[in-house]
Amino acid sequence: MLFNSLDFAIFLPIVFILYWFVFNKSLKWQNLLVAAASYLFYGWWDWRFLSLIFFSTLVDYFVGRNLGVVSNKSHRKILLWISIIVNLGFLGFFKYYNFFLDNFKSAFSIAGIELNANSLNIILPVGISFYTFQTLSYTIDVYKNRLEPAKDFISFTAFVSFFPQLVAGPIERATNLLPQFYKSRKFDYxxxxxxxxxxxxxxxxxxxxxxxxxxxxxxxxxxxxxxxxxxxxxxxxxxxxxxxxxxxxxxxxxxxxxxxxxxxxxxxxxxxxxxxDIAEFWRRWHISLSTWFRDYLYIPLGGSRGGTWMKVRNTFIIFIVSGFWHGANWTFIVWGALNAIYFLPLLLTKRNRQxxxxxxxxxxxxxxxxxxxxxxxxxxxxxxxxxxxxxxxxxxxxxxxxxxxxxxxxxxxxxxxxxxxxxxxxxxxxxxxxxxxxxxxxxxxxxxxxxxxxxxxxxxxxxxxxxxxxxxxxxxxxxxxx
Structure with missing residues (x-):
């Protein structure tokens, strides 16, 4: 369902009226309405992929619940990796399978070896890059004890599938959005x-x-x-x-x-x-994604704390990964690398925060x-x-x-x-x-x-x-x- 469509112009007021005038007596019922409306909103595009987002929600909910009770470090890491593999596995298959297959075939072809593997006619689920990163932020934050695991499945489902930002962001942090589903909400004119x-x-x-x-x-x-x-x-x-x-x-x-x-x-x-400057541009463009990569990739890699080589390496990693996140095409990777080249002089001269x-x-x-x-x-x-x-x-x-x-x-x-x-x-x-x-x-x-x-x-x-x-x-x- 598109925001600029007649369908959404009908959908939004109906959900709004139900939310504030029918389900307003109960927080749980309001959250249930949000979840149901979100699944209708997403399924309007292609109902077959509702199972995908529901399975991702189930996995991360149960991983989070178990992280809340498991104290053994190795067991906690296993739980975290279950979430990472499931979420990135879905993302990798639907978004990057054909890209990697075609490039492997090209590489082997140069060496004189022909691979018979065929590309698949894969439909990319709308919003998968966005809700995948949103749920990953939840499991990572629970793993690092920044957030209490969700105990209410309805609230967690509403958080993952929240229809306003489900298919194109902002990529909300669980620490910001999830607690809002726990609090009573009153209409504010x-x-x-x-x-x-x-x-x-x-x-x-x-x-x-x-x-x-x-x-x-x-x-x-x-x-x-x-x-x-x-x-x-x-x-x-x-x-x-x-x-x-x-x-x-x-x-x-x-x-x-x-x-x-x-x-x-x-x-x-x-x-x-x-x-x-370019550093300021990236503080202002797609803030939810750039800060996500900063907090969950750039800083864990060492950020800008190490020597010159580490700064250069980490800068290129975060920009190239950001480019690759946008699509399975070398144009996006070069776009990311080019922005890294723009950014490096500012970082190396310590003018990136001026x-x-x-x-x-x-x-x-x-x-x-x-x-x-x-x-x-x-x-x-x-x-x-x-x-x-x-x-x-x-x-x-x-x-x-x-x-x-x-x-x-x-x-x-x-x-x-x-x-x-x-x-x-x-x-x-x-x-x-x-x-x-x-x-x-x-x-x-x-x-x-x-x-x-x-x-x-x-x-x-x-x-x-x-x-x-x-x-x-x-x-x-x-x-x-x-």
């Missing part, structure tokens, strides 16, 4: 209004910004051999805003929806395109230095996104080669570019609104709150009208494929 405001902005980012940019980005990338360098640059910029509007839009809708039900999810995007506060902290406008830093960081990010979007490495290299040709300084043109001109002013307005709201959790959180209700309503109605005018065929979210 101000929290609900804030949630609706965030949902509105998320839909705008998805339907108006991302889906419009996708039309032009797709056309340019799919016909890149025939495009000038300036047109290829324009296509890369369109994709840069497409992926941000698409993914951060999903996160906004997820966080806002959770607030309607009294839950607080972590911020997943903090205006990353206003970053002044921009911890919001840009233009005490000013409406950035300084010339900040403007240059943001421009450089954005440019590096655009180049990296080419690998992320390209069909394969050859496509990415040829795309960049064409982009950095002499024709880069020509006027962008392709058949139908006249329609693309309408989205460019909209992007500028979008950037201005994001800039004005950059110190908040999302752009509309406090924008114009000190103005009259008439001005605020005009703003919200304008956004709603733009969403309605741009709403056409339902477009899947990019991160559903991850």
């Amino acid at each position: 101000s929290k609900a209004v804030d949630g609706m405001r965030q949902i509105l902005w998320g839909l705008f980012k998805k339907i108006v910004i991302a889906d419009n940019c996708a039309v032009y980005a797709n056309h340019i990338f799919e016909n890149s051999a025939d495009m000038s360098g300036s047109t290829l640059l324009l296509g890369a910029i369109f994709f840069t805003f497409q992926i941000y509007g698409d993914f951060s839009g999903y996160s906004d809708i997820a966080i806002g929806t959770a607030r309607l039900f009294g839950f607080n999810l972590m911020q997943n995007f903090a205006f990353p395109y206003f970053s002044r 921009n911890m506060e919001d840009v233009a902290q005490n000013s409406y406008l950035p300084s010339l230095k900040e403007l240059w830093q943001m421009g450089l960081t954005f440019s590096l990010t655009v180049i990296a996104w080419v690998f992320f979007r390209a069909e394969n490495l050859g496509h990415a290299i040829s795309y960049l080669g064409g982009m950095f040709s002499k024709s880069m300084f020509s006027v962008p043109y392709y058949q139908g570019i006249g329609y693309a001109k309408f989205i460019i002013p909209l992007l500028f307005i979008f950037i201005i609104v994001e800039w004005l709201g950059r110190r908040n959790q999302f752009a509309l959180e406090k924008l114009f709150l000190n103005q009259s209700s008439f001005i605020r309503l005009m703003l919200y109605y304008t956004i709603a009208i733009l969403i309605f005018l741009n709403a056409g065929e339902e477009q899947q979210f990019i991160y559903f494929q991850f």
Whole structure:
């Protein structure tokens, strides 16, 4: 079920009314409704994979319960590895089986040995990368005694399958989300209004910004051999805003929806395109994933505490694994490695934490230095996104080669570019609104709150009208494929 679909527009109010007006007398019944609604939400896409998420939930629930009573270190490690093997085993099979098989076949073929193994027609379950990491955070935290094991199976099931963030995050930590299912929740009007405001902005980012940019980005990338360098640059910029509007839009809708039900999810995007260096960008982009890798992979590997070699090794490991998490394609691995190359100079010169506060902290406008830093960081990010979007490495290299040709300084043109001109002013307005709201959790959180209700309503109605005018065929979210 897509957030930007009529199905969800019917589903959400029904669940909301049942949650607050029918099941509000009992916490257990509310949690049961959340779990049932979440399974309906997930099964709407393909009911066959409900058994997969249910089995993963069962395994981690019983592993957690046993970790709570077993004190023997070796036995505890066995329990932890059961969870890791089951969860990563499912993820590895559905997401990476064909990738490894094809690469093994290619490697043996170079050596003159032909393997007869055939690829499988595997359907990737939506959201498997997200809920796998969420349940792993639970078992790891219980193993390390950071969290008490869940004793209520209904609450744990609701935590694993919580529909707002089930299929594309944020990847919630058990330490944050799970305890919220244990506490009584009362309807908070101000929290609900804030949630609706965030949902509105998320839909705008998805339907108006991302889906419009996708039309032009797709056309340019799919016909890149025939495009000038300036047109290829324009296509890369369109994709840069497409992926941000698409993914951060999903996160906004997820966080806002959770607030309607009294839950607080972590911020997943903090205006990353206003970053002044790559380190700051990765503190602001897909925060739930980058902090997950930091806490459960980078720090256990030694983090940046060791010598230069260890710092370099750990940096490349975390970025390459992050790239591989996104998909079974060498383009994602190179994308991750490229970001590691961007990041290393900052780490080795100990400047990776120099921009911890919001840009233009005490000013409406950035300084010339900040403007240059943001421009450089954005440019590096655009180049990296080419690998992320390209069909394969050859496509990415040829795309960049064409982009950095002499024709880069020509006027962008392709058949139908006249329609693309309408989205460019909209992007500028979008950037201005994001800039004005950059110190908040999302752009509309406090924008114009000190103005009259008439001005605020005009703003919200304008956004709603733009969403309605741009709403056409339902477009899947990019991160559903991850």
